[in-house]
Every structure is written in C-alpha cells, then in structure tokens.
Amino acid sequence: MSASLGFDRAVSYYDKSRAIPDWVSSAVTDSIIELGKLTPRSRVLEIGIGTGRIALPVLKRGLPVWGIDLSLGMMAELQTKIANRDLCVTLAQADANALPFPDASFDCVYAVHVYHLVANWQKAVRDAWRTVKRGGCFLVTYHKRDPQSPNAKLRRRLFELAKEHGIDARRPGSQSYDELRSELDKLSPTQLVEIARWLERTVTVSQILGEISKRLFSDTWMIPENVLPQLMPSLRDWAQREFGRLDYAVREEEEFSWMVLRKA
Numbered sequence: 001m002s003a004s005l006g007f008d009r010a011v012s013y014y015d016k017s018r019a020i021p022d023w024v025s026s027a028v029t030d031s032i033i034e035l036g037k038l039t040p041r042s043r044v045l046e047i048g049i050g051t052g053r054i055a056l057p058v059l060k061r062g063l064p065v066w067g068i069d070l071s072l073g074m075m076a077e078l079q080t081k082i083a084n085r086d087l088c089v090t091l092a093q094a095d096a097n098a099l100p101f102p103d104a105s106f107d108c109v110y111a112v113h114v115y116h117l118v119a120n121w122q123k124a125v126r127d128a129w130r131t132v133k134r135g136g137c138f139l140v141t142y143h144k145r146d147p148q149s150p151n152a153k154l155r156r157r158l159f160e161l162a163k164e165h166g167i168d169a170r171r172p173g174s175q176s177y178d179e180l181r182s183e184l185d186k187l188s189p190t191q192l193v194e195i196a197r198w199l200e201r202t203v204t205v206s207q208i209l210g211e212i213s214k215r216l217f218s219d220t221w222m223i224p225e226n227v228l229p230q231l232m233p234s235l236r237d238w239a240q241r242e243f244g245r246l247d248y249a250v251r252e253e254e255e256f257s258w259m260v261l262r263k264a
C-alpha cells in the first residue's frame, strides 16, 4: 500500500465540507471530557488534528491539547483560528505511525476519521495506545456511510469502474470500521458509545456525482486526476439506470460514536 494521505489538498474547503452542527460539536466535546474524566490539568492528544474541527471546542473549554498531523496546511488553519487567543495548544508535524511522545504521556488520546488514511495503521493504533497513561483512555471514531445509501452505492460502483481500469482505489489505511475495531480490540476490549445522530443534509444523486468529480472526499484521491473524468460518464449512466433520476433527493444521516478503550 502507498503512503498515508495527508490533507494539504483539502485545506481550502475542509471546514465547509465537513461542518457539523453546533449541538453535535458540544456533545462531542462533552464526551471527550466526560469519558476522559478530564480536568484543566489533564493532557490530551489528537491524532490527525487537522484544522481543529474537534480540538478547538475542547481548547475553548480550557483543556491543553497536543495535536499532530502530516499536513502543515491543515494545522496552519487551526493556528489562524487561535491566533491571539489564550488557548493552550501544542502542534507538531508528525506521522501517526511514529508519535514524538514518550510512553504514558496523555490522559486521553483521540482520533477522528484518520486511520483509514494512515499507511501501516495497525502500527499507528499501537503507537497511540503506547502514549496513553494508566487510567487514561483512547477514543476512536470512523466515518461510516449507510451501505445502502445512494452515496455509498455510487462510491462502490466508482471503485469497480476504477478496478476495471486496473486501478486499486483503496486508501492506504484501515478498510472498514469492523477491521479497525477488531485491531483495537487486541489492545483492550472496545466499548461503543453513541454521541450523536443527525440529519446531515438532503442531496440529489446529481449533486453527489458533482462532489465525486470534484474529488472533495478522500475516497476519490487514489484515482489519478486524468482517469477520474474518464470514469464519470460510465458512473453517471449507471446512476441513471440504478436510481431512475439524477434529481432523486436523498436524506443523508450522520452518526458520531466513539470506540472507547481504557488502559487499566
């Protein structure tokens, strides 16, 4: 498999395309604090901190956060957001596979939508676990799409079309929620905690096709830039046959759940 997928290419549109409602953001922040039993003296690490979508609300609650990411561009966005504010953040460009911290450094380590991007992700989850203190916790979430949703069906079909062109479009990291969870279970039995469920948006099949062709999400990034436009007409024809109409509107629901690991 290839190297990890950093997000430099997504900096300009990341926050807009991955926005979550304020109440979900609050619920996620509360959950980190409660599950980690955190106080302002606790030490928190986010793996793949990106633009701070998750970390910024935690910082605003007075907790010190360390963050690592491959992408300097993503972390520069976070730095812009916190400029001149009295927030305690320490950022480093690092690979999730080789965390620059000693063993047992943090009360809580968390990762949101990261391990599907990380080459040698099994080593990376072990490295994260290494940095958790005894009595601390490791929280991991993975973006799941309803496999029966038009969005998931379109993306599966795109992968098949890529394969027919001899392209393996799989990202370098874990390939599924189940695969990630079973690896985490080897470290400590995971507990699943649902934090929020919400209607993310109503979208048409045609809009989803537009997002795919613009390569907004990382599941299209393994397909070479010159090949994707060649696949789009076949995908569009397939969608027309599968869904009948391209203006067919779909409700997309989202869920945020943690896999929680506690270190005895």
Ligand SMILES: C[S@@+](CC[C@H](N)C(=O)[O-])C[C@H]1O[C@@H](n2cnc3c(N)ncnc32)[C@H](O)[C@@H]1O
Pocket: 004, 005, 006, 007, 008, 018, 047, 048, 049, 050, 051, 052, 053, 054, 068, 069, 070, 071, 074, 094, 095, 096, 097, 111, 112, 113, 114, 117, 118, 119
């Ligand atoms: C989907 S974004 C999630 C960002 C943030 N956690 C959030 O939820 O908004 C994934 C992030 O992981 C970073 N990333 C990918 N592979 C990585 C690796 N091997 N080590 C560190 N960061 C990595 C990307 O650069 C990107 O910022």
